[in-house]
Amino acid sequence: MQTVNINTSKKYNVYIDKSFDENFVNIIKETVFSKKILLVCDNTVKGLYFDKVKSIFTDLGIEVFDFVFRSNEEQKTLSTVEKIYRTLFENDFTKGDTIVALGGGIVSDTAGFAGATFLRGINCLYFPTTLLSMVDACVGGKTAVNTYFGKNQIGVIRQPDAVYIATDTLSTLENREFSCGMAEIIKTAMIKSESLFELLETKDFEDIKEDVISRCIKIKASVVEEDEFDTSKRLILNFGHTIAHAIEKITDYKIKHGEAVAIGMSVITKRAVKNGLCDENTLIRLNMLLHKYSLS
Numbered sequence: 461m462q463t464v465n466i467n468t469s470k471k472y473n474v475y476i477d478k479s480f481d482e483n484f485v486n487i488i489k490e491t492v493f494s495k496k497i498l499l500v501c502d503n504t505v506k507g508l509y510f511d512k513v514k515s516i517f518t519d520l521g522i523e524v525f526d527f528v529f530r531s532n533e534e535q536k537t538l539s540t541v542e543k544i545y546r547t548l549f550e551n552d553f554t555k556g557d558t559i560v561a562l563g564g565g566i567v568s569d570t571a572g573f574a575g576a577t578f579l580r581g582i583n584c585l586y587f588p589t590t591l592l593s594m595v596d597a598c599v600g601g602k603t604a605v606n607t608y609f610g611k612n613q614i615g616v617i618r619q620p621d622a623v624y625i626a627t628d629t630l631s632t633l634e635n636r637e638f639s640c641g642m643a644e645i646i647k648t649a650m651i652k653s654e655s656l657f658e659l660l661e662t663k664d665f666e667d668i669k670e671d672v673i674s675r676c677i678k679i680k681a682s683v684v685e686e687d688e689f690d691t692s693k694r695l696i697l698n699f700g701h702t703i704a705h706a707i708e709k710i711t712d713y714k715i716k717h718g719e720a721v722a723i724g725m726s727v728i729t730k731r732a733v734k735n736g737l738c739d740e741n742t743l744i745r746l747n748m749l750l751h752k753y754s755l756s
Contacts, residue, residue, distance in 0.1 A: 464476070464681060466681045468685060473491075473623070476625045480587075480624075484516065487624070491621075492517075492520070492558065493556075495522065496522060499514060499560045499562060500544065500560065500563075500574075501567060504531070506528050508629075509587075513587055529543075533566065534713065535570075541570060544570070544571065553582065555579050558582065562587040565592055569603055569615075570605060572620065585622050586598045586622075594625050595672075595677065599681055600617075600619075600680060600684045600697075601617045602690075617688065643718035643725075644718060647697075647721060648679050648680065650725065650729075651699050652679045656676075660749055661745070700725035700727075701721060704717065704724040718755070725746060725750075726756070730743055
């Protein structure tokens, strides 16, 4: 098991292993002290990993409640958050209890926002099951929901208490969702790591996935630790995202986040070449790598 320490205003660890096995049970036993949790997931993940994760907690004597919703951008709203609040209130959750987000970035964004605002903040744990959420959404503390006016317009930065990544969950990921995760990995390489970019160019992801996920988390963590509340240096993580969010909005999210980020990165890099800020070979290599992972 690999462990990445995140040194923000609320220090926490990201634990990375192949599966939700005995290693995770032991870590959870040492790090979770709530008497009850609300396990939030989407309807797809419920059929895949809900029972396994639930059993980890119930075997430790923790009472588990659940909230399941359709994980799409149209459901990532204040209305869904209000339903989570209702479940928490109806089951007498207190500040000592915990929300667990099991799923992709939409789940962690929504559950994380609910956890950050319910009773002004209760414990929150992330179990990311998509590549995009493993390398991006689970780290940094950004939680948000969408509004009519745009994506992620209502939110708060609030770090989770811990993150547990089982890379075997990627085996059930659809190809399109895998590609979306690769877009965020490529973004990380573009902004911070020539060696990571070269690794992605020359190796098969399956052979290096634990290393790549760990490196992406460490890179993002280093940026967040310098600028947790997104006022200066953290803005580098938005490479390609301004254009991406506009594309998502005008297409009613038919173009997924990672796909839109890929377009945004290519457009911005092309403009950078035109303005003399980088050489044309950078654009060529970027577009070739995007094509390798079905993003162009």
